[in-house]
Amino acid sequence: MLSWLVPQASTSARDIDWLFALILVTVGFWFVVAQAALFTFIFRFRRRPGVAASYISGERKEEKRWISRPHALVIVCDVVLIVGALLTWKAVKQDLPPADERIRIVAQQWAWVFVHPGPDGKLDTEDDVRTVNDLRLKIDTTYHFELTSRDVVHSFSVPAFRLKQDAVPGRIVTGWFRPTRLGTYDIQCAEICGIGHALMPARLTIETPAEHAAWYASRSAQGG
Ligand SMILES: [Cu+2]
Structure with missing residues (x-):
């Protein structure tokens, strides 16, 4: 519904x-x-007239x-x-189903940074692919995410995923999602995080494997 x-x-x-x-x-x-x-x-x-109330x-x-x-x-x-x-x-x-892909999500005042592993398949290496306020995911793929914050408490909210998860500085919150529908959806910070809180939206795009591969190739060619 x-x-x-x-x-x-x-x-x-x-x-x-x-x-x-x-x-x-x-x-x-x-x-x-x-x-x-x-x-x-x-x-x-x-x-009714003439009828007494009963106790x-x-x-x-x-x-x-x-x-x-x-x-x-x-x-x-x-x-x-x-x-x-x-x-x-x-x-x-x-339950944490086995991951096909891993990504890191970093909240900060006032933007979302998304980090995909580079061609070596590992996070925290030089070839990582980073985007700001633009999350690209492949359909029918199970992602594990590591969510954290650089400054204050934010909340990663994706209504189309029915997902809302706090991003807490100093902690890495692990979770997962599996996109099932192509299209572009909203991401919003759902925790008052300062004067720019309302200016912290991002966009989620769910792509076919071919579209995602083309985007990923163009980004990794630019060196992330
Ligand atoms: Cu925020």
């Missing part, structure tokens, strides 16, 4: 949207049932059932939602 508003561009986006749909359907069902009961009772037992203490068995049965059903729904949330968390955050 969320994909009507923001496209799903990674496997995690699909998992997270599934969880949101599960929550929406479960909570939505109970909302409709509760409102239907409320309005039915309001109209059915509304004030209901909630002590009789058939009155208590109106509380205990929905209560038990809501607890069952809670368990379903907790299990769904844990499964999604495991798929998105706990």
Whole structure:
């Protein structure tokens, strides 16, 4: 459902949207049932001339059932939602599928620096390919990222990936994503990080392997 508003561009986006749909359907069902009961009772037992209001203490068995049965059903729904949330968390955050590619993401006031390994396949060597505010990824490729910050806390937010991860100076946060949809998407810093925070957007482009290889070749020919 969320994909009507923001496209799903990674496997995690699909998992997270599934969880949101599960929550929406479960909570939505109970909302409709509760409102239907409320309005039915309001109209059915509304004030009528000559009929005295009855005092209901909630002590009789058939009155208590109106509380205990929905209560038990809501607890069952809670368990379903907790299990769904844990499964999604495991798929998105706990499991680290084998990497096809690795990249480093460095936040700073006020830009994003993306570092791809050079032709030697290693980060932190002279041939690394660096871009600023321009992340190029290959479709259907599992990336491990190392996220860090040079100054203050930033947050790497990619709505199309349903990913938001703090970038903390002095720490390297490892995570992963697997792009599944071609196109250009937004990246935004999601942590107030100073006066230029709002000027910290970047662009994500998901390319075919051929497009990505052509871009990579042109960048590594320029020496990163
Ligand atoms: Cu920032």
